[in-house]
Amino acid sequence: xxxxxxxxxxxxxxxxxxxxxxxxxxxxxxxxxxxxxxxxxxxxxxxxxxxxxxxxxxxxxxxxxxxxxxxxxxxxxxxxxxxxxxxxxxxxxxxxxxxxxxxxxxxxxxxxxxxxxxxxxxxxxxxxxxxxxxxxxxxxxxxxxxxxxxxxxxxxxxxxxxxxxxxxxxxxxxxxxxxxxxxxxxxxxxxxxxxxxxxxxxxxxxxxxxxxxxxxxxxxxxxxxxxxxxxxxxxxxxxxxxxxxxxxxxxxxxxxxxxxxxxxxxxxxxxxxxxxxxxxxxxxxxxxxxxxxxxxxxxxxxxxxxxxxxxxxxxxxxxxxxxxxxxxxxxxxxxxxxxxxxxxxxxxxxxxxxxxxxxxxxxxxxxxxxxxxxxxxxxxxxxxxxxxxxxxxxxxxxxxxxxxxxxxxxxxxxxxxxxxxxxxxxxxxxxxxxxxxxxxxxx
Numbered sequence: 526x527x528x529x530x531x532x533x534x535x536x537x538x539x540x541x542x543x544x545x546x547x548x549x550x551x552x553x554x555x556x557x558x559x560x561x562x563x564x565x566x567x568x569x570x571x572x573x574x575x576x577x578x579x580x581x582x583x584x585x586x587x588x589x590x591x592x593x594x595x596x597x598x599x600x601x602x603x604x605x606x607x608x609x610x611x612x613x614x615x616x617x618x619x620x621x622x623x624x625x626x627x628x629x630x631x632x633x634x635x636x637x638x639x640x641x642x643x644x645x646x647x648x649x650x651x652x653x654x655x656x657x658x659x660x661x662x663x664x665x666x667x668x669x670x671x672x673x674x675x676x677x678x679x680x681x682x683x684x685x686x687x688x689x690x691x692x693x694x695x696x697x698x699x700x701x702x703x704x705x706x707x708x709x710x711x712x713x714x715x716x717x718x719x720x721x722x723x724x725x726x727x728x729x730x731x732x733x734x735x736x737x738x739x740x741x742x743x744x745x746x747x748x749x750x751x752x753x754x755x756x757x758x759x760x761x762x763x764x765x766x767x768x769x770x771x772x773x774x775x776x777x778x779x780x781x782x783x784x785x786x787x788x789x790x791x792x793x794x795x796x797x798x799x800x801x802x803x804x805x806x807x808x809x810x811x812x813x814x815x816x817x818x819x820x821x822x823x824x825x826x827x828x829x830x831x832x833x834x835x836x837x838x839x840x841x842x843x844x845x846x847x848x849x850x851x852x853x854x855x856x857x858x859x860x861x862x863x864x865x866x867x868x869x870x871x872x873x874x875x876x877x878x879x880x881x882x883x884x885x886x887x888x889x890x891x892x893x894x895x896x897x898x899x900x901x902x903x904x905x906x907x908x909x910x911x912x913x914x915x916x917x918x919x920x921x922x923x924x925x926x927x928x929x930x931x932x933x934x935x936x937x938x939x940x941x942x943x944x945x946x947x948x949x950x951x952x953x954x955x956x957x958x959x960x961x962x963x964x965x966x967x968x
Contacts, residue, residue, distance in 0.1 A: 528832055531779060531780070532567060534780065535567060535779070535780075535783060535808060536564060536565075536566060536567055538780075538808040538809075539564050539567070539570065539783065539806065539808060540562070540563065540564050541810055542806075542807060542808055542809065542810050542814050542816070543557070543562040543564065543573070543816065544562060545590055545810035545814065546590050546814050546816060547562060548590075549590035549591060550587070550588060550589060550590045550814075551584075551587040552580065552584040552587045552588045553588075553590075553816065556574055556576070556580075556816075557573070557574070557816070560572065560573055560574065567783070567797075568796075570783065570785070570794075570806065570817065571793075571794045573816060573817050574816075574817065575804065575817045575818075575819050576815055576816055576817055576818045576819065577818075577819050578607065578819070578821065581602075581610045581762060582607055582608045582610055585610060585611060586611055588610075588611075588813060589611070589613065589812055589813050590810070590811070590812055590813065590814060591615070591812050593611065593613050595613075595615055595812055596613030596614060596615055596812055597614060597615055597616040597618075597619050598613070598614050598619055598657075598660060599611070599612075599613045599614075599655065600612040600613065600614065600655050600656060600657045600761055601655045601761065602760075602761045602762055603652075603656070603761070610761075610762060611813075612657070612761045612762050612813060613812050613813065614657070614764075614811065614812060614813070615811045615812040617809055617810075617811045618764065618809060618811035618812055618813070619661070619664075621781050621809050621811075622657075622661060622759075622764045622765045623661050623664045623665050623668070625765060625768045625778045625781075626661055626662065626665040626757060626765060626768060627664075627665040627668045627669060628768070629756065629757070629768040629769050629770070630647075630662075630665050630666070630669060630671075631669050632770065632771040633699075633729060633731075633754060633769070633771060634669060634671060635771075636771050637728055637729055637752065638698075643698065644671070644672070645671045645672065645698060645699050645729075646671075646672045646673075646674075646695055646696060646697050646698055646699065647662070647666055647671060647672065647673040647674070647697075647699040647700075647701065648673075648674055648675075648676040648691075648692065648695075648697045648699070648700050648701070649662050649673065649674070649675050649676065649701045649702075650676050650677055650678070650700060650701065650702035650703075650706065650710075651675075651677060651701065651702065651703075651733075651734065652677055652679075653675050653677065656761070657761055657764075658701070658733065658734075659675045661765075662701060663675075674691075674695070674697075676688060676691060676692075676697075678710075685713065685717060686717050688710075689714060689717040689718075689719040690717075692719070692725055692727075693719060693724060693725065696726040697725070697726065697727065698726045698727055698728045698729065699727070699728065699729045699730075699731065700727055700729075700730055700731065701730075701731040701732075701733060701756060702730070702731075702732065702733075702734075703732065703733065703734035703735050704732050704734075704735060704736075704737045704741045704742075704745060705735060705871075705939065707730060707732070707745055707748075707749070708744065708745065708748065708870055708871055709871075711748045711749060711870075712870050712871075712890070721748065721749060722748070722749050722750035722751065725749075727749055727750075727751050728751055728752065729751055729752055729753075729754070730745055730746075730749055730751045730752070730753045730754070731754050731756035731757075731769075732745070732753060732754070732755050732756060733755075733756050733757050733758075733759075736838055736839070736840045736841075736855055736856060736859070737753075737755045738839075738855070738856040738859035738860050738863070739856070739860055740859050740860040740861075740862070740863030740864075741859055741863060742755065743863070743866045744863050744866040744869065746866065747866030747867060748866065748870075748892075754769040754773060755769055755773075755775055755838075756768065756769050757769065758775060758836060758838050760820070762813070762815065762818075763805050763807070763815055763818060763820065764782075764807070765778065766778050766781075766782040766784060766805055766836075767784075767836040767838075774829065774835045775835060775836045775837070775838070776829075776833050776834065776835055776836070777826065777833070777834045777835070777836050779833075779834065780808070781807070781808050781809050782805055782806065782807060782808060783797065783805070783806040783808060784797060784803060784804075784805060784824075784826060784834070784836065785797060785803070785804040785805075785806070785817070786798065786799040786800065786801040786802070786803065786804070786824065786826055787801045787802040787803075787804050787819070788801050789801050789802060789823075789842065797826065797834065798826050798827055798828065798834065799825070799826060800823075800824075800825045801823070801824070802819060802820070802821065802822065802823060802824075802842050803820045803822045803823075803824040803826075803836075803838075804817055804818065804819050804820065805817075805818045805820055806818070821841050821842055821843060822838060822840070822841055822842070823838070823839040823840050823841060823842050823844075823845065823854055823855075823856075824836055824837060824838055824839060825837040825839060837856075838856075839854040839855065839856040839857070840854050840855025840856050840859075840937075841855065841937070843937070844937035846858065846876065846937065846941055846943060847883075848876060848883055848885065848912045848914060849883055849912040849913040849914045850883075850913075851912075853912065855937065857911075858874070858941075861907050861908055861911045861912070862874070862887060862889075862904055862907070862908070864900075864903045864904050864907050865900070865903060867892065867895070868891060868892055868895040868896075868899070868900045868903070869889055869890065869891060869892060869895070869900060869904075870889075870890040870891070870892055871889070871890045872887055872888060872889045872890070872904075872940065873887070873888045873940055873941075873942070874886070874887050874888075874940060874941045874942070875887075875888075875941075875942045875943075875944055876941065876942070876943045876944060876945060877944050877945065878944075878945045882914070882915075883912075883914045883945075884914055884915040884916065884917070885908055885912070885914055885915075885916045885917070886916075886917045886918075886919070887904055887905075887908065887916065887917070887918045887919070888918075888919050888920075888921045889901070889904060889918060889919070889920055889921065890920075890921060890922070891920050897920040900918070900920065901918040901919070901920060902918075904916070904918045905917065905918045
């Protein structure tokens with residue numbers, strides 16, 4: 526497709542999906558009443574009202590363009606950030622999400638597993654009850670003819686001991702998992718008689734479920750001795766609007782999504798490129814299309830030399846933290862603290878204020894054999910240089926388990942305590958603590 530052909534396709538598809546939701550979704554019939562749905566060019570999208578996460582929680586099944594009985598599969602959000610919302614997918618929704626996953630997986634398999642040699646065995650380490658990832662990857666793997674298994678250790682039917690046994694016995698060489706849990710698995714493996722990476726056959730890590738910064742990707746690669754891909758960006762409610770390419774960049778799936786960027790201050794659109802909050806519009810007339818859905822995620826979208834748009838996910842807008850008079854993104858903080866993949870497993874941060882001046886205290890978990898004094902000096906210097914604030918770094922043998930699992934809920938909840946403000950007792954804090962307790966009990 527030329528860029529002009531893609532724009533024509535998107536404009537036509539947008540008109541179709543706007544008519545579809547207006548006719549079939551009770552929520553959108555109300556929300557779009559009075560709006561001009563006869564879109565002539567994509568710039569007209571700016572006149573259409575937003576959809577928010579609160580809308581999804583309040584509307585629930587009224588958001589659907591049909592009934593649950595029209596679905597091929599039923600999923601829902603986890604409820605870790607608020608009331609769970611229904612995310613049923615009709616066949617067209619499910620198939621058009623699986624297809625880009627299969628393309629992305631195929632490129633990686635072709636890169637790392639040659640004909641006649643070692644064949645891929647993919648373990649998906651994610652919850653699979655009313656959750657889309659495991660089933661979607663099953664269909665993608667089936668299309669490619671590769672072996673795939675679900676392997677979530679935080680269940681009474683598996684547990685961590687059997688989890689590590691399966692990795693060894695089956696010679697699993699590809700793992701899809703969240704970054705934080707991958708680091709926790711590497712750290713705890715020796716407890717179960719397995720050394721990461723020496724006793725395993727893992728060649729490829731596919732991350733999803735939370736932000737994977739450049740620093741975290743390097744940390745994972747060094748820890749697991751594997752190539753790391755930020756495999757897919759998406760959510761239960763919105764599907765999968767961006768997937769990895771074999772070169773490690775993440776590309777937007779533009780035939781089925783419009784990815785707008787919203788200015789962080791004015792909350793108005795910057796168009797389809799730039800730095801700000803990601804706003805999605807689904808171009809598939811399925812069971813739950815979303816129109817100008819504010820994801821709450823901080824992104825940078827830019828064209829590459831081939832004309833495709835690349836997507837960098839930098840954390841959530843809500844997770845930005847003001848340090849030294851400027852708001853810092855989750856990715857920015859992550860990249861500063863994760864100074865050397867040979868030295869560090871993970872970290873937690875406290876932000877203090879003394880006399881109106883910020884200072885940070887960082888607790889780091891050092892890798893075995895690391896020079897603790899070298900690590901502390903390195904991280905402190907990087908923090909002060911980057912953020913212009915005094916930094917103290919302490920080495921801790923154990924970090925709160927929330928730093929490993931809490932990222933499924935919120936990167937900030939997992940890793941940062943802002944002592945300048947009173948910590949809210951909100952659902953994200955409770956959900957992160959519940960997850961950490963579940964992991965601790967399973968261990």
